[in-house]
Amino acid sequence: MNHNKLITQKARENLKPLGFVQSGKSRIWYKDNGWWSVVVEFQPSSHTRGTYVNVSVSHFFYESAGWAFHIPNRLPGFANAEDDSDFEHKVDKITIEAATLASHLLEKYKSVEEFISWYSRDERRSIWDDYYCGLFKALSGNLDEAKCYFQNICDSKYDRTWEDAVQRRAGEFVFLLSNPDAFKSSLQGIVSRTRNLMYLNDYKEGEIVLPWAS
Incomplete structure (x- = not known):
């Protein structure tokens, strides 16, 4: 065979x-x-x-x-x-x-806390660790901590073009976190766009529920 x-x-x-x-x-x-x-x-x-x-x-x-x-x-x-x-x-x-x-x-990984544990592990940190740790902190309801991670990205210097794009996104999140509904809508849009780019179309618009802390 x-x-x-x-x-x-x-x-x-x-x-x-x-x-x-x-x-x-x-x-x-x-x-x-x-x-x-x-x-x-x-x-x-x-x-x-x-x-x-x-x-x-x-x-x-x-x-x-x-x-x-x-x-x-x-x-x-x-x-x-x-x-x-x-x-x-x-x-x-x-x-x-x-x-x-x-x-x-x-x-x-049904638990958001497991994602936070992974991205806050004691190893050499990258822009992605701060980006994703910030997102999962926000999902867990810790908006102030989330803002600190995104602000750290904004305050750092990077050499690559793609890092500049992540930095701009982090700046948007710092602004949006003052309006949780707008932040949630933005994150929902990112998930939808990513799924569309990957041709993952099994879920309809509005069916994906992000794990926001109650």
Whole structure:
């Protein structure tokens, strides 16, 4: 059997029952939760036929036409389609492991606090850590803390053009946070635009409910 067809078959057997769907004809499968997804990527090697497997959490709070792996996890090992006589067994095993991890992530990241914990971890911080931590702080109801993260972006110096765009967005959020309804509307629009760019059209306008603190 063609190794790509085998990977698709095993993904269908082990991921589809969890609600995952294939992204076109690619090696990416995702579970769509409206404003976020868990993504399983069967990543090819540039040297030989086969697959690594990445299981990641992705959310839709900055416009992009492709999947962004915000919270990445790579399963150990590589299933080699050329050298492994038990390639089918290895793909089956690693896909079951991916399904197990995906189930764990789907449950864990129902909580906004888990996203905050990830983006405030004690590692080298980037503009994205401040941007997303600010957004999740806002979702949790901590608007003053959210504003501090966005203001930090505004007060920093960056070298890349795309960082300037993020900085301008952060400045807009600093202004909008004084009007929570306007901020919520802006964030809802970002999610909708991102989903449209990615051709994720299973949800209708107004059906996606962001996890605002009550």
